[in-house]
Structure formats: C-alpha cells, structure tokens
Amino acid sequence: MWVPLLNAFNQPVYLSIADALARDIASGLLSPGERLPTLRELAQALQVTPGTVSRAYSEAQRRGLLQGEVGRGTYVRATPAAEISAAPVAAAAPLQGSSQVLDLSIIKPASDTATSWLRSALVELANSTDFAQTLDYAPDGGHPAHREAGAQWLRHSLPDAVWQQVVITAGAQHGLLVAISALTECNDLILCESLCYPGIISLAHSLQRRLRGVEMDEQGIIPASLRExxxxxxxxxxxxxxxxxxxxTATMSHQRRAEIAAIAEEFDFLILDDDIYGFLASDTTLRPLASYAPERSVYLTSLSKSVLPALRIGYLYSPPRLLSRLTAMVRSSVWMPSPLTAQLASNILAEGLELKLVRLQREEAARRQALARELLPGLRIRAEAHSYHLWLELPEPWSADEFTTLARAQGVKVLSGSQFQPERNGETRGVRVVLMSPTREDELRFALTQLASLAGASDPRRFY
Incomplete structure (x- = not known):
C-alpha cells in the first residue's frame, strides 16, 4: 500500500499528502491507473483523520493527479509524468477547521448541479431588465411576480394556489418565526412532535411560548394522543x-392527515404545516396536511432543501383572514426578504429547473439510502426511500449522547436524539444520520462503516 513520507513538509497535512502524490507520480513510484489506499486505510497508516485524507485526495484531483470512480475507489490519472508538477497550487483552499470530522449532522441537498446553474444565473440576472427592480424595496408580502413564482412552486402540492395568498419569507426558519409570532401570543400552548426539529424548540423558548410534544409512531403524531x-x-x-x-423520517398516511385535521377543527387550533421535505415523499399522491383543513392551516415550504441552502427564500401560503398578520410580521422582523434572492428563485421556477433539481435530489437520496441499508445491516433504522436522512435506533446499552460523543471521536458527527426533544422527559436511544452532507460517496461509506462498527459494539466503554 502506498504510504507517503511527510516529514519534509512544513504545511497543513492534507497539502503534504497531495504534494507527496505529485512527487511520487512524477518520479514513477506511482503508476497511471494505480489504485490508491482508501480513506480509512491511509488515515490509519498516517494516524490522521479520514477527513484529512479526503481533503488531500480532493486537492490532488483538483490538480489533475487523481480520478475517483464511484464504487471502485481512487486511481492515479493516466497523465504523462512530465505534465505533473510536484509544487502545490499557490491559491490552495484554506482549511475548513482543524477537526476534519465527516459531518453527517446537517440536512442539505447535493449542490453540484445547482451551483453550476447559479454561476450563469447570476450573470443573466445582472444583465436582465429585472435587475433594477431587485435592488429596490419590495411591497408587503413581496413583489407580485415573485409571489406568483412561489405559487407556481406551491401548485405541485396545492394545485389551486393563487399568488395573492403567498407571503415571501427569508427562508423556512424565518417562515416559522413569522407564523408563530403573528398567530400566537406569549404563553400560548404550541404542540409539535415528541421528537421535532430543534429550530422549533429554540423559537418557542425565545418567543416565550409553551411547547409540548405529542406522542409519535411510525406515521408521526398519534391522533389519539393528540386528542387526549x-x-x-x-x-x-x-x-x-x-x-x-x-x-x-415519519410520513403520515392520507387517513392520518385527515384525522389530525379533524382534531384541529374539533378543538379549534391552527395548523402550521411545515412541508419543507414534501417533494421527497415516496407516495406522490399524498396531499399536504394543510389541504385537509385549508381555512385553519398555514402551509410553509422553501427552496433551500431542493436547490441550495444559500437560496434563503421561503413561501407561506395562508387563508385570506390571516394574511395581514403574517405580512406585518415579515415587515417587523426583517422588513423584507431580499428581492435579489427572490428573483433568483423566481428564475429557477420560471425555467422549470426546480423539477429537474427535485428529480436529481430524489435519485441521489435513493442511492445513498441504498448504501446505508447495505452498510448498516442488523441495526434498527427508520427511513424513507428518498429522504436525506435516517433515524438510527441504538441497541442497549448505548445512550444517544454517549454514541454521538464517541462517533465524533471516531471522526463522524451525527446528532443525538436529545437535541430533538421539546421536553426533557426521558432518554432517547435514537440518533439522526444525514446522508447527503458528504460530497464524496467514499466519505459516506467510511462514515457509515464507522457508525455500524460503533453501534454493533457490546460495551461502549471499550471506546473511551
């Protein structure tokens, strides 16, 4: 196995490895087409983290030294030695942090396709007749054209959506803030799932709302528990x-959605239908929860999970009687979402690009879910075929906090179930594992292998 000599380099380790690759290829020590060690193998040999090796391989690929083949590994490119320089590129990318941990904690889409589009879209926007409008103030709720673009996106889920009932927000998290602030009062009781998105927990506490979790099963909130x-x-x-x-990753059936909506009618409370992952549903006939009680529901979605995290545009769809309160809260909180970003989002929707991106994201998520099933055998997993993440139920004697602490020490970051509890009323054994965060499939493969090894251990104390 190729192991580089690094003692002659006074620089970040990943650059030293990349330079050693260039030197050994140029000298003929490494031959074109030769397979390189895996991230794990080289990390163990050099006593560094897998993230450091991954970064080195990426730098070497950028220099044209290597090529990766999904499912097969990383190989020396068939490039004549005379064309390879052992010197590093002057403008090498800076380190992103000293830990070099593989981060499986942030839910986000694969961004390669959207990033390529964004470069050209920014140039087109700068040269368009709409550019001047994007630099000025927008009316309450957003420009009508931007709201119509939002309605077009919403019509994939709500076929009768009209632009007049769309309120533009600065992303989905801002949409949650706007809806909770505008439609509830201090000390009001807000319900959510017994394991929920941490952003809801932080909002409820900062806005001084009482938050209570409702018992769940494999379909989400249990109607009987909600009624009780x-x-x-x-x-x-x-x-x-x-x-x-x-x-x-729980997904409600048609019947479950209807039951939840009926309880909302019975007890006269509002529904905030956070449908940010609705486009990932395996059952494409599912209707949003909001459609079962449209007069008492506010529907929320955005483009950050289907396109790019940096595209901070969200869309609230509201019954007419609540619109003025929502638009006033947008004005009070940020005055207006960026019209420049809203125009970029509108251009995506006008071109129909979102459908292509959704298809690509679903396909990539499905591939990674299949990889997770392969590498986590015998473990209790809850997942949807096209979801970006999975829920791993840990065997005894693991606790979620203990597992995440030791996983990070092994070079993998996941989130403990305790971070999703609106009320600290018991220990959870679950952890959330995000599959879309690592760019490279070999990084994900290594991270999942580490998690499987850790979870399968009979005694966690051996890892201390």
Whole structure:
C-alpha cells in the first residue's frame, strides 16, 4: 500500500499528502491507473483523520493527479509524468477547521448541479431588465411576480394556489418565526412532535411560548394522543412535519392527515404545516396536511432543501383572514426578504429547473439510502426511500449522547436524539444520520462503516 513520507513538509497535512502524490507520480513510484489506499486505510497508516485524507485526495484531483470512480475507489490519472508538477497550487483552499470530522449532522441537498446553474444565473440576472427592480424595496408580502413564482412552486402540492395568498419569507426558519409570532401570543400552548426539529424548540423558548410534544409512531403524531392532550389543555397551534419528518423520517398516511385535521377543527387550533421535505415523499399522491383543513392551516415550504441552502427564500401560503398578520410580521422582523434572492428563485421556477433539481435530489437520496441499508445491516433504522436522512435506533446499552460523543471521536458527527426533544422527559436511544452532507460517496461509506462498527459494539466503554 502506498504510504507517503511527510516529514519534509512544513504545511497543513492534507497539502503534504497531495504534494507527496505529485512527487511520487512524477518520479514513477506511482503508476497511471494505480489504485490508491482508501480513506480509512491511509488515515490509519498516517494516524490522521479520514477527513484529512479526503481533503488531500480532493486537492490532488483538483490538480489533475487523481480520478475517483464511484464504487471502485481512487486511481492515479493516466497523465504523462512530465505534465505533473510536484509544487502545490499557490491559491490552495484554506482549511475548513482543524477537526476534519465527516459531518453527517446537517440536512442539505447535493449542490453540484445547482451551483453550476447559479454561476450563469447570476450573470443573466445582472444583465436582465429585472435587475433594477431587485435592488429596490419590495411591497408587503413581496413583489407580485415573485409571489406568483412561489405559487407556481406551491401548485405541485396545492394545485389551486393563487399568488395573492403567498407571503415571501427569508427562508423556512424565518417562515416559522413569522407564523408563530403573528398567530400566537406569549404563553400560548404550541404542540409539535415528541421528537421535532430543534429550530422549533429554540423559537418557542425565545418567543416565550409553551411547547409540548405529542406522542409519535411510525406515521408521526398519534391522533389519539393528540386528542387526549387537547382535552386537558387547549393549544393555539400545532407545528407539524407530515412528510419525511425531521428527525424520524415519519410520513403520515392520507387517513392520518385527515384525522389530525379533524382534531384541529374539533378543538379549534391552527395548523402550521411545515412541508419543507414534501417533494421527497415516496407516495406522490399524498396531499399536504394543510389541504385537509385549508381555512385553519398555514402551509410553509422553501427552496433551500431542493436547490441550495444559500437560496434563503421561503413561501407561506395562508387563508385570506390571516394574511395581514403574517405580512406585518415579515415587515417587523426583517422588513423584507431580499428581492435579489427572490428573483433568483423566481428564475429557477420560471425555467422549470426546480423539477429537474427535485428529480436529481430524489435519485441521489435513493442511492445513498441504498448504501446505508447495505452498510448498516442488523441495526434498527427508520427511513424513507428518498429522504436525506435516517433515524438510527441504538441497541442497549448505548445512550444517544454517549454514541454521538464517541462517533465524533471516531471522526463522524451525527446528532443525538436529545437535541430533538421539546421536553426533557426521558432518554432517547435514537440518533439522526444525514446522508447527503458528504460530497464524496467514499466519505459516506467510511462514515457509515464507522457508525455500524460503533453501534454493533457490546460495551461502549471499550471506546473511551
């Protein structure tokens, strides 16, 4: 196995490895087409993290030294030695942090296709007749053209959506802030899943709302538990992720959605339908939860999960009676979402590019879910075929906090189930594992192998 000599280099380790590759290829020590060690093998040999080796391989690929083949590994490119320079590129990318941990904690889409589009879209926008409008103030709720573009995106889920009922926000998190702030009061009771998105927890506490989790099963919130809670206390709002729920990936059936909507009618509370992952549903006939009780539901989505995290544009779809309160809260919180970003989002939607991106994201997520099933055999997993993440139920004697701490020490970052608990009323054994974060498939393969090895250990103390 090729192992580089690094003692002659006074620079970051990943650059030293890349330089050693260039030197050994140029000298003929490494031959064109030769297979290189895996991330894990080389990391163990050099006593560095797999992230450091991954970064070195990426730098070497950028220099034209290597090529990766999905499922087969990394190879020396068939390039004549005379064309290869052992010197590093002057403008080498800076280190992103000293830990070099493989981060499986942030839910985000694969961005290669969208990044390429964005470069050309920015140039086109700068030269377009709409550019001047994007640099000025926008009216309450957003420019009508931008709201119409949002309605076009919403019509994939809500076929009758009209632009007049669309409110533009600065991303989905801002949409949650706007809806909770505008439609509930201090000390109001807000319900959510017993394991929910941490952003809801932080918002509820910062806005001084009482937050209560409702018991869940494999389809999400259990209607009987919701009704029982409503009989004891009267909630003002239910915040719910009905499709590919974060963190458990639970997806409500048609019947479950209808039952939840009926309870909202019975006990007279609002539904905030956070459908940010709705486009990932395996059952494409599912209708949003909001469509079962449209007069008491606010529907929320965005483009950050289907296109790019940096495209911070969200869309609230509201019954007419609530529109003025929502638009006023947008104005109070940020005055207006960026019209420049809203125009970029509108250009995506006008070109129909979002459909291509959704298809690509679903396909990539499905490939990674299949890889997870292959590498996590015998473990209890909850997942949807096209979801970006999975929920791993740990065997005894693991606790979620202990597992995540030791996983990070092994070079892999995942989130403990305790971070998703609206109430600290018991220990959870689950962890959320995000599959779309590592760019390279070999990085994901290594990270999942590490998690499987850790979870399969009978005694966690051996890793201390």
């Amino acid at each position: 809670l409503c009989q004891r206390e009267r909630p003002t709002m239910l915040v719910c992720v009905a499709t590919c729920q974060n963190p458990t």
